[in-house]
Amino acid sequence: MRLLSALLIGLIFGIGIATSGMINPAKVLNFFDIAGNWDPSLAFVMGGALAVAIPGYRLVLVRKAPRFEPKFQLPDTKLIDVKLVSGSGLFGIGWGIAGFCPGGALPALGTLRPEALAFVASMILGLFIARGLKALAARSPQSA
Amino acid sequence: MTSFTPLTSFAGGMLIGLAAVLLMAFHGRIFGATGILSGLMRGGNMRDWSLRAALLAGMVLAPGLVLLVTGSWPALEVPVSMTAIIGGGLLVGLGVSYGGGCTSGHGVCGNARFSRRSITATLSFMATAFLTVYVTRHLIGG
Numbered sequence: 001m002r003l004l005s006a007l008l009i010g011l012i013f014g015i016g017i018a019t020s021g022m023i024n025p026a027k028v029l030n031f032f033d034i035a036g037n038w039d040p041s042l043a044f045v046m047g048g049a050l051a052v053a054i055p056g057y058r059l060v061l062v063r064k065a066p067r068f069e070p071k072f073q074l075p076d077t078k079l080i081d082v083k084l085v086s087g088s089g090l091f092g093i094g095w096g097i098a099g100f101c102p103g104g105a106l107p108a109l110g111t112l113r114p115e116a117l118a119f120v121a122s123m124i125l126g127l128f129i130a131r132g133l134k135a136l137a138a139r140s141p142q143s144a
Numbered sequence: 145m146t147s148f149t150p151l152t153s154f155a156g157g158m159l160i161g162l163a164a165v166l167l168m169a170f171h172g173r174i175f176g177a178t179g180i181l182s183g184l185m186r187g188g189n190m191r192d193w194s195l196r197a198a199l200l201a202g203m204v205l206a207p208g209l210v211l212l213v214t215g216s217w218p219a220l221e222v223p224v225s226m227t228a229i230i231g232g233g234l235l236v237g238l239g240v241s242y243g244g245g246c247t248s249g250h251g252v253c254g255n256a257r258f259s260r261r262s263i264t265a266t267l268s269f270m271a272t273a274f275l276t277v278y279v280t281r282h283l284i285g286g
Contacts, residue, residue, distance in 0.1 A: 002170075002171075002195070003194055003195065003198040004198075005166075005170050005171075006167075006170075006171065006195050006198035006199050006202065007198045007199070007201055007202040007205075008202060009163050009166045009167050009170070009171075009175075009199060009202060010163070010198065010199035010200060010201060010202020010203040010204075010205075010206075011202035011203070011205055011206055011209065012159050012162055012163040012166070012202075013159070013160055013163035013164075013175065013199075013202070013203055013206075013248075014202060014203040014204070014205065014206025014207070014209075015156075015159055015206045015209065015210060016156045016157065016158070016159030016160035016161075016162070016163060017156065017160065017203075017206065018156070018206055018207055018210050018218035019152050019155060019156035019159070019210070019218065020152065020153045020154075020155070020156025020157050020159075020160065021146070021149060021152070021153055021156065021219070022156070022160075022247075023207070023218050023219075023220055024146070024218070024219050024220050024221060025220070025221065025222050025223065025224065026146050026219075026221035026222070026223045027146040027219070027221075029223060029224070029277055029281075030145075030146050032273050032274050032276070032277035032278075033277050033278075033281055034274065034278075035278060035281075035282050036281055036282065037145055037146075039146045039147070039148055040148065040150075041146075041148055041149045041150060041153040042153060044149075044150045044151075044153040044154040044157060045153045045154070045156060045157035045160065046157060046251060046252070047154060047157060048153070048154040048155060048156065048157025048158040048159075048160070048161060049157040049158065049160040049161035049164070049251075049252045049256075050157075050161065050252065050255060050256055051154075051157075051158065051161065052157075052158045052161030052162050052164075052165060053161035053164045053165055053252055053253065053256035054256045056161065056162070056164070056165030056168075056169075056256075057164075057165060057168060057253075057256050057257055059165075060165060060168050060169045061168070063169075065172070066168065066169060066170055066171055066172035067169060067170040067171075068170055068171055068172075069171055069172040071172060072168065072172040073172050073173055073174075074174070074257070075174065075244075075254075075259070075261075077244075077261065078260065078261065079261070080260060080261055080264050083242045083243070083244075084242075084243055084244060084261060084264060084265055084268075085243075085264060085265070085268045086242065086243075086268075087238075087239050087240070087241065087242025087243030087244065087265075088239065088243035088250070088264075088265040088266075088268035088269040088272075089239070089243075089268045089269065089271070089272045090235055090238055090239030090242065090243070090272075091235070091236050091239030091240045091243050091246060091269045091272075092239070092268065092269030092270060092271065092272030092273040092275075092276065093235050093239070093272045093273070093276045094231075094232040094233065094234070094235030094236035094237075094238075094239055095232070095236060095247075095269065095273045095276075096232075096272065096273040096274070096275070096276025096277045096280065097224070097228050097231060097232035097235065097276060097280065098224060098228055098229050098231075098232025098233060098236065099222065099223070099224060099232070100229070100232070100233070100236070101177075101236065101246050101247045101248075102177035102178050102181060102236065102240060102246045102247070102248070103160075103177035103246060103247050103248035104247075105177075105233075106177050106180070106181065106200060106203045106204065107203045107204065107206045107207060108207070108220060109203075109204050110203070110204040110205060110206060110207040110208055111207045111217055111218070111220055113220060113222070114226075115222040115226065115229050116220075118226060118229050118230055118233065119229050119230070119232070119233040119236075120181075120233070121233070122229070122230045122231075122232075122233030122234045122237065123181070123233040123234070123236050123237035123240075124181070124185065124237060125233075125234060125237060126233065126234040126235065126236060126237020126238040126239075126241070127181065127182050127185060127237040127238075127240075127241050128185070128237075129234075129237070129238060130237065130238045130241030130242060131241065134241075
């Protein structure tokens with residue numbers, strides 16, 4: 001039941017990504033192209049997601065625990081630092097170049113389109129490079 | 145050109161929000177595509193790994209289900225070169241790793257909890273994405 005529910009939740013997410021247009025780089029890039037063929041649709045994706053998630057989280061998080069786990073795992077960092085801002089900024093540059101974000105590209109894998117496969121493969125490489133850089137930084141005495 | 149689709153985009157967004165709420169209700173987790181993928185690469189304990197694998201499997205099955213139900217694949221056009229896809233993918237991987245999340249983790253889940261970290265991250269990646277498209281389409285691509 002635990003894994004079946006996760007599969008269905010992934011499926012709901014993926015259908016949302018597919019029908020909203022987040023799966024489609026042409027639509028994503030037109031959303032960012034205010035000075036050109038602007039397609040404001042994706043603002044409605046964020047609107048729809050928050051319209052459900054804001055009240056939904058409020059209802060869920062007053063419970064003692066989730067259905068299949070002993071407790072809720074919420075990020076506890078409050079730190080707003082250079083890493084957060086520059087990492088997110090770098091992500092936005094890549095998103096603006098390719099038109100895929102991680103949540104758009106993972107469901108897109110299911111279409112077997114070579115662009116989706118290439119994007120996810122290079123994103124994984126980027127995650128590995130970041131992991132290597134972080135491990136190096138953790139070993140150098142300055143950052144300790 | 146892509147056409148303006150406020151209703152289907154809003155409805156699709158509601159499904160994304162619903163998935164985030166259900167994942168919290170049943171599994172107590174934030175729904176972040178970045179976290180799911182990097183967690184799968186990390187390995188770790190089998191219970192967490194299998195949860196992420198099931199989420200990913202569901203996501204990947206979605207376009208096929210859309211095809212089965214509607215008779216056509218979801219619209220997916222790639223207006224950029226394969227070089228841009230690969231270069232963009234590398235930057236996205238690096239960026240989300242340092243930024244601690246992406247459009248789903250920060251943009252939907254974090255913002256829905258009014259996390260200041262997520263609001264900051266969202267403003268940052270939206271700003272650079274708008275700027276990048278302006279540069280690629282109107283300054284160098286024009």
